[in-house]
Amino acid sequence: MSAAWRASLQRFLITGPPLVYLLLFFGIPTLIMVLASLRLPGEFGGLAPLWETGPSGTELNLSLESYGRFFSDSLYAWLFFKSFLYALVTAVACLLLAYPLALLIARSPGKRRDLLVLLVILPFWSNFLIRVYAWMIILGPESVLTRTLNALLAGLGIAPVELLFTPFAVLVGLVYVHLPFMVLPLFANLEKHDPALLDAAQDLGAGAWSRFWRVTFPLSLPGVYAGTALVFIPAFGIFAIPDLLGGTQGIMIGNVIKQQFLDTRDWPFGSVLSMVLTVGALALAGLAALFGRRTRV
Amino acid sequence: MALLEIRGVSRRFGDFLAVDDVSLSIEAGEFFCLLGPSGCGKTTLLRMVAGFDAPDGGAILLDGRDVAGIPPEKRDVHTVFQSYALFPHMTVAQNIAFPLTMAGVGAEASRRRVEEALDGVSLGGMSGRYPSELSGGQRQRVAVARALVDRPKLLLLDEPLAALDAKLKERMQLELITLQKEVGITFVYVTHDQQEALALSHRIAVMNRGRVEQMDEPSRLYGSPRNRFVADFIGTCNLLEGEVAAHSRDALELRLDGIGTVRSSPVEGQVERLVPGVRGVLALRPEKVAISREAPLPGHNRTTGKVFDFLYLGDVTIYVVELDSGVRVEAMLPNSAPGRAKFFEAGDSVHVGWLPEAGVFLTD
Amino acid sequence: MRKNSLWLPLAGFLVYVFLYAPLLIVVAFSFNDSRLNSQWVGFTLEWYRVLLHHEAMLQAAGNSLLIALVASAVSTVLGTMAGFAMYRFRLRVLPLLVLAPIAIPEILTGVSLLLFFVLLGMTLGMVSIILSHIAFCLGFVAIVVRSRLAGMDESLTEAARDLGATPWCAFRRVTLPLIMPGVVAGALMAFTLSIDDFVITFFTAGVGASTLPLQIYTMVKTSVTPEVNAISSLLMLLTLVLILVASKLSPSALRSGA
Ligand SMILES: Nc1ncnc2c1ncn2[C@@H]1O[C@H](COP(=O)(O)OP(=O)(O)O)[C@@H](O)[C@H]1O
Ligand SMILES: [Mg+2]
Numbered sequence: 001m002s003a004a005w006r007a008s009l010q011r012f013l014i015t016g017p018p019l020v021y022l023l024l025f026f027g028i029p030t031l032i033m034v035l036a037s038l039r040l041p042g043e044f045g046g047l048a049p050l051w052e053t054g055p056s057g058t059e060l061n062l063s064l065e066s067y068g069r070f071f072s073d074s075l076y077a078w079l080f081f082k083s084f085l086y087a088l089v090t091a092v093a094c095l096l097l098a099y100p101l102a103l104l105i106a107r108s109p110g111k112r113r114d115l116l117v118l119l120v121i122l123p124f125w126s127n128f129l130i131r132v133y134a135w136m137i138i139l140g141p142e143s144v145l146t147r148t149l150n151a152l153l154a155g156l157g158i159a160p161v162e163l164l165f166t167p168f169a170v171l172v173g174l175v176y177v178h179l180p181f182m183v184l185p186l187f188a189n190l191e192k193h194d195p196a197l198l199d200a201a202q203d204l205g206a207g208a209w210s211r212f213w214r215v216t217f218p219l220s221l222p223g224v225y226a227g228t229a230l231v232f233i234p235a236f237g238i239f240a241i242p243d244l245l246g247g248t249q250g251i252m253i254g255n256v257i258k259q260q261f262l263d264t265r266d267w268p269f270g271s272v273l274s275m276v277l278t279v280g281a282l283a284l285a286g287l288a289a290l291f292g293r294r295t296r297v
Numbered sequence: 298m299a300l301l302e303i304r305g306v307s308r309r310f311g312d313f314l315a316v317d318d319v320s321l322s323i324e325a326g327e328f329f330c331l332l333g334p335s336g337c338g339k340t341t342l343l344r345m346v347a348g349f350d351a352p353d354g355g356a357i358l359l360d361g362r363d364v365a366g367i368p369p370e371k372r373d374v375h376t377v378f379q380s381y382a383l384f385p386h387m388t389v390a391q392n393i394a395f396p397l398t399m400a401g402v403g404a405e406a407s408r409r410r411v412e413e414a415l416d417g418v419s420l421g422g423m424s425g426r427y428p429s430e431l432s433g434g435q436r437q438r439v440a441v442a443r444a445l446v447d448r449p450k451l452l453l454l455d456e457p458l459a460a461l462d463a464k465l466k467e468r469m470q471l472e473l474i475t476l477q478k479e480v481g482i483t484f485v486y487v488t489h490d491q492q493e494a495l496a497l498s499h500r501i502a503v504m505n506r507g508r509v510e511q512m513d514e515p516s517r518l519y520g521s522p523r524n525r526f527v528a529d530f531i532g533t534c535n536l537l538e539g540e541v542a543a544h545s546r547d548a549l550e551l552r553l554d555g556i557g558t559v560r561s562s563p564v565e566g567q568v569e570r571l572v573p574g575v576r577g578v579l580a581l582r583p584e585k586v587a588i589s590r591e592a593p594l595p596g597h598n599r600t601t602g603k604v605f606d607f608l609y610l611g612d613v614t615i616y617v618v619e620l621d622s623g624v625r626v627e628a629m630l631p632n633s634a635p636g637r638a639k640f641f642e643a644g645d646s647v648h649v650g651w652l653p654e655a656g657v658f659l660t661d
Numbered sequence: 662m663r664k665n666s667l668w669l670p671l672a673g674f675l676v677y678v679f680l681y682a683p684l685l686i687v688v689a690f691s692f693n694d695s696r697l698n699s700q701w702v703g704f705t706l707e708w709y710r711v712l713l714h715h716e717a718m719l720q721a722a723g724n725s726l727l728i729a730l731v732a733s734a735v736s737t738v739l740g741t742m743a744g745f746a747m748y749r750f751r752l753r754v755l756p757l758l759v760l761a762p763i764a765i766p767e768i769l770t771g772v773s774l775l776l777f778f779v780l781l782g783m784t785l786g787m788v789s790i791i792l793s794h795i796a797f798c799l800g801f802v803a804i805v806v807r808s809r810l811a812g813m814d815e816s817l818t819e820a821a822r823d824l825g826a827t828p829w830c831a832f833r834r835v836t837l838p839l840i841m842p843g844v845v846a847g848a849l850m851a852f853t854l855s856i857d858d859f860v861i862t863f864f865t866a867g868v869g870a871s872t873l874p875l876q877i878y879t880m881v882k883t884s885v886t887p888e889v890n891a892i893s894s895l896l897m898l899l900t901l902v903l904i905l906v907a908s909k910l911s912p913s914a915l916r917s918g919a
Contacts, residue, residue, distance in 0.1 A: 010828070011750055018743035018799060022758035025796040026770070029777035033769075036776055047780075097676050104673035116673075118904075123680050125900045127857045129877050130893040134683030136881065137690065142699035179680065208666070237766020240859060244881060254768050261772050261864070271776070274769050281765045349819055369822040382820035386838045395834075399825030443824065 030278075037271035038062045047267050066268040070276065076256070080276065083252040086167075087235040090174040091182075091228045097175070098182035098227065103216075105183075106190035117187065124180040132244050135173050139163040139245070165247025173241040178234065182227040189223025190216070221291075229288030233281050253277060298361050300325040300483050301346065301451055306355035307507075308341055315341045317507035318355070323485060323500075325450075328477050331487045332494040333504030334530070339487040342504075343453050346485070347376045360450065370399070375444035377454040381436050383428035389415070389439050390424035396447045414442040417476070434465050441473070445480060454486045458493065470496055491531050495519065503527050524661035528580035535581040535626050541658070544571045551579060551658060555622030559598040560653040570660075577660035583629035585655035588616060588641070593650030602626070604645045616641060618649055684897065691890035698890070708891040715888060721876035724787065725856050728872060732794035733851035739795070740802025740851070741844050747803065748810040759800040770797060771864035778865065785867025793865045794855045801854060802847035809843030810836075849907045853900060 039047050040061055070076050105116040123131065138145055141162065150160040163169055193216065201211045239254030246252070253273065260270030299322040308316040316338040323329045331339045344350040346357055348369035357364050364372055375396070383392050390411050397407040415421050418438040428436055437457060444452055457473075458466045474497060477484050488494050494501050495515040502512040503526075511523045522528035525536060539553035546568060549561045561579065564571060593599050602620035616628045626649055641647060690698050694705035712718060747756050762770050774796070778789045817839070821831035859874040866875060873896070880889050 011746075014742050015746040015750065015752065015755060018739040018746065018803070019755050019758065021739055022743075022755070022762075022796065022799065025774065025777075025792055026758055026762050029770075029773035032776050032780060033773040097679070100669055100672035101676045104669050107669075119677060120680070122901070122904060123684055125853055125857075125904055126684060126897045127859075127874060127877070127893065127900075129859055129874050129881065130687060130896065131683065133877070133881050133889060133893065134687045137686055137698040138683055140698060142697060144700065176679070176683065179676075233764065234766055237768050239768050240863075240878075254766070257768055257772060258863075261775060267776065270772060274772055278765055278769055281769075285764050347819075347823055349822070368827075369819070370825045370827055374823075376820070376823045378816045378820055380814055380816050382814060382816040384817060384820075384835055384839075395821070395826075396824035399830070447825075 033271050033274055036267055037066060037275045038064065039268050040065065041266045041268050066266075066272040069269060070272050076253075076273065079251075079253050079256055080280070083236055083254070084280075086170065086174060086252060087232045089171055090178060090235045091232045093171070093175045094179050094182040094231045095224065095228065097179060098186055102183050102186035102190050102223075105187050106193070113191075117184075120180050120183050120187075128177065129240070129244075131177055132173050132241055135169065135176065135245060136164060139169050139172070164245065165250065167246065167250045169245040169247075170242050170250040170252070173245045174235050174238065177241065178231040181230040181234075185226035185230060186220065186223040189220050189226075193219055225288050225291045229285060232288075233284055236281060236284070237277050299323055299358075300327075300360060301485070302358040302361075303342070303346070304356045304358065306342070306345060306352040306357060308338075308345060308350065308353050314507050316345070316352070319504075319507070319509050320355075321502055321509065321512065323483060325483055326481055328474070328484045328486065328497060328499045330494040330498035330501040331485065331504060332491060332501050332530075333489060335489050337504045338507040339489075339504055340455055343376070343455055343485070343487055346451075347374055347453055348372050373450045375447075375449040375452055377437075377440045377444050377452065377457045379456045379459060381428075381440040381457075383436055383439055383443075385428055387427075388424065389420070389426050389428070389431070392428070392439060393424075393443045393446050395443065400447055402447075410446055414446040417445075417479075418442045418472075433461050434469060437461065437469060438472075441476070445476075445482065448480070449482065451483045451485065454484060456488055457486075459488075459490075466493075473497065495531070503530060505530070521657060522580060522659065525578055525580070525659050526661075528578075528657070528659060533583055533627065535583060535586065536578040537581060537624070537626070537656075538576070538578055540576045541571045541573050543573055544568055549658065553579060553624075555620060555624035556600050561656055561658055562654040564658060571658070575660060577658055579656045579658050581626075581651060581656040583615060583627040584613075585651055586626060586628035587650045588618060588628045588630070588647045589650075590645075590647060592648050597650035597652055599648060599650040601646065601648055604641045604643050604647055606643055607641065614640065616647075618647060620649070687890050688894045688897070690887065691894040693887070693890075696887060698887070708887040709895075712888050712891045712895075717871065718873075718876055718888070718892060721871040721873050724870055725873040728787065728791050728794060729852050729856040731791050732798055732855040733848050735791075736795045736798035736851045736855075737802050737844065737848040740799045740847055741806050741840075743799060743803035744806030744810065744843075744847075748807045759803045762797045763800045763804075767797075767860040768864075771861040774861065775864040784869060785865060786869030789865045789867070790862055790870060790872070793861050794858060797858075797861060798851035798854050801850050802844075805847040805850065806840055806843050809840045813839055846907055849903055853903060857900075 036047060040063060041047065101120070105113055105120070108116055137143060140146065141164065143163075146163050149163070153160060197215055197219075198211055201215045206214060237254050238252065239258050242250045242252045242255050243258070246255075254277075257270055257273045257277065260266050260273060264270075301321070301323040303319055303321040306316060306319050307314065319338075319342060321329075331342065333339055341350065345352050346359075348364065348367060348371075351365065359372065359374065384395070387395070390408075393411045393414050394407050397410060402410070411424065412421070415424055418441060420435060420438055420442065423431070423435065423439075428439070431439065437460075440457070441454075454473075458469050461469060470493060473484075473486075486494075486497060495518075498515060500512065500514055501518055503510045503518065505526050511518060511527045513521075518527065518531055522531060522534075528534045529536060537553045537556065539551050539556070542550040542552040542558055544550070544563065544567075547563060549563045549571065550558055551561050552558050559579075587593055587597070588604075600620055602618040605617045605619040605625060607617065608615040612633070613629050613631050616630065618626050618628060620626060628649065689701070691708055692704050692706070693701055694703040694707065743755060743759055746752060747759065770793075774789070774793045775785075778785055783789055813836070817835055818831050821835040822828070826834065857874060858872075859878060862872050862875060863878070866872065871879075873892070877889055877892065880886055
């Protein structure tokens with residue numbers, strides 16, 4: 001039938017180009033990484049040849065050696081756990097900061113609301129490195145903040161502290177960069193709440209506190225899950241923030257991956273770490289989607 | 298030859314039969330209604346006529362030509378969508394000019410015809426506005442004008458007045474009737490509102506669960522519903538359960554549950570089928586039921602009961618009478634009729650009566 | 662009427678201060694007449710002047726602009742197709758491929774593309790950067806376009822067909838004008854994402870080419886130089902202008918996109 005044939009041609013022409021592009025530049029690279037995690041490191045970094053011709057004929061050069069290394073050295077598990085903790089603290093801090101803001105925006109009248117949303121998005125659009133760099137200035141050893149703090153501490157007889165190149169600096173940077181990802185989904189959710197629900201709750205005798213905990217908050221859970229996922233997942237795998245703000249104590253799994261690929265050049269092991277990170281991120285995304293679906297109102 | 302002929306058309310979505318073997322034949326110039334509860338398949342049927350969907354079985358013939366495989370833009374049929382589907386980025390004039398542009402009508406002729414069309418729906422002067430700047434009724438008129446401007450053979454309207462308030466709806470109904478008479482184009486009008494269907498159309502097809510239950514003129518649908526669904530769906534109706542007691546060429550006797558034996562008019566050509574013992578319902582319109590304090594005139598079927606409740610509707614009052622057996626019957630009395638000035642109260646004992654030819658005995 | 666308690670606006674205000682103070686500090690120090698980012702000394706335009714003669718920086722800026730233009734143009738076309746396809750057809754693979762690069766940490770896309778290009782034997786540089794940028798910008802455009810399409814009344818396209826338009830004509834005259842704000846917003850988003858990208862560029866640039874973010878990274882990493890403040894302020898100004906243009910074109914698309 002020509003109509004059906006034309007319809008499938010049309011579908012092919014529209015779907016084909018982006019599909020092919022993404023397969024080529026996302027699908028295949030991902031598969032290559034899976035394969036690379038099973039290969040051996042090359043003599044001078046990179047990968048050893050996939051086929052090896054030895055006395056016993058040609059062999060496929062695959063092994064689980066790098067996975068073995070990952071699971072036998074608790075340092076890497078510890079790094080993952082540390083990254084997980086960083087991401088968790090970041091998500092919680094973002095939630096605490098974002099919730100009142102999102103609520104404020106959602107309850108503002110129309111025109112002001114648009115402006116307030118724009119004000120949240122605006123810093124998010126400025127260059128990521130600049131936003132991290134700003135904290136290098138603020139937390140730097142000579143900054144007003146550091147000097148004021150140390151003067152105060154000196155008054156109390158406590159030794160001066162460093163702010164930059166510490167886990168604290170990493171957390172501040174993580175929260176700062178990811179905050180909009182929490183505000184926006186929360187706002188999108190809170191905006192849809194029918195104000196009559198709160199009136200009804202009040203009418204039925206609920207005070208401000210119970211109105212929040214029994215009506216607003218439970219209804220906003222899908223937004224909370226979405227925001228948490230949007231903050232947690234990128235924070236988990238980040239490398240630029242610990243790289244710039246963290247010094248030696250503040251490194252996360254992303255830094256080790258970068259190091260394996262660019263400095264040590266142990267690609268199989270870098271791929272193993274990436275695989276673990278991917279699986280972790282996808283599991284978390286799946287979990288968030290699951291929670292989000294269960295609480296769909 | 299009918300303008301639109303639908304022959305045994307079916308459409309299934311998965312396991313669900315949305316349109317089930319529907320056959321209709323619609324004449325040129327007719328105002329035809331598809332009436333049925335929501336979800337009965339009206340829109341699905343209409344979309345197949347317009348060409349947005351294809352039947353799984355059967356054929357649709359427009360002017361005697363099978364339209365299978367002809368895309369919507371090549372069919373001489375236009376649709377007024379329930380949402381109106383006015384293009385929000387075009388002015389009223391550009392919206393109405395759209396079908397003319399598609400047909401390659403020149404700019405000058407197009408402008409003239411758009412103006413005529415706007416005047417036709419009394420929207421002159423609105424041509425520069427955007428749909429968002431119009432009221433609901435105005436949008437509806439633009440949608441109709443746009444669909445009529447290039448004179449299609451057939452206009453399909455899918456619940457076009459559903460979004461309007463009651464007063465405006467009534468006015469638009471009158472306008473649509475006038476417009477249809479003026480342009481002489483065949484209208485196929487979909488609605489779930491039985492009053493609207495009765496008011497507008499020459500003929501109505503009542504649909505239920507994908508099937509056409511009955512197709513007739515409004516007065517005949519109302520007066521002689523063919524089955525229980527139609528009787529119940531069109532207007533209100535007492536449906537009194539019972540069975541045939543005796544049936545001959547000139548008399549039908551029924552034994553109604555909780556009422557007893559009553560007389561009804563014989564059903565033509567059904568003498569063989571309606572043998573004693575066959576069960577069914579007597580469909581009796583409330584306005585055909587009389588209630589009074591005194592015994593009704595001879596010739597009526599009669600019984601007695603107590604007024605259970607009543608519903609005052611202004612011009613009429615509907616009384617719910619509970620018979621001694623517990624069966625409830627509704628009676629509608631005009632408030633203006635002489636001798637009816639005095640209302641019954643709940644609890645009053647009354648006589649209930651109706652003429653043998655007032656009801657129809659339905660076995661489906 | 663509930664009385665508006667004061668703590669909500671106050672908390673909100675403090676969060677806005679947290680969001681903006683760091684950026685304002687960078688801008689302020691870009692005019693500070695001191696090599697140290699520690700205290701205000703006096704006003705100067707010196708660092709902007711230095712910037713004008715900073716060869717590596719200018720070169721990097723040119724590269725960034727070229728990359729962003731090409732990557733946003735291509736990803737807008739492909740992303741619009743993908744968004745339309747995801748809206749129109751029931752697909753399995755495409756939505757996954759569109760969403761996955763957005764959902765997983767950027768570093769993963771970066772290292773897998775690095776492996777891919779190196780194993781292909783490609784020299785890393787402008788081309789590998791552009792190809793990578795298209796891959797991750799495409800998804801963002803697709804999402805914006807699809808959400809715009811989803812907000813559109815389906816019967817509009819049908820009405821166009823009903824009134825005599827061929828499928829292509831209905832797309833060009835009705836669908837495309839209606840999703841245009843989404844397409845433009847998607848394009849602007851792709852442009853900003855590309856010009857700002859650090860992580861993926863970091864892995865796919867090799868030694869061949871530098872971009873503004875890479876240049877800034879190098880400068881920040883090695884020593885604090887006030888030119889960074891100046892270039893940062895200029896970049897913020899550019900983004901601000903783009904944002905204003907975008908919000909003029911389509912406030913809602915901007916919101917749904919972020
Ligand atoms: N594209 C579709 N896919 C699955 N089911 C459908 C589809 N279109 C309609 N239906 C089902 O077919 C039935 C009839 O729908 P419709 O024709 O829209 O009813 P009506 O217009 O009479 O309210 C409904 O139960 C509806 O859920
Ligand atoms: Mg319908």
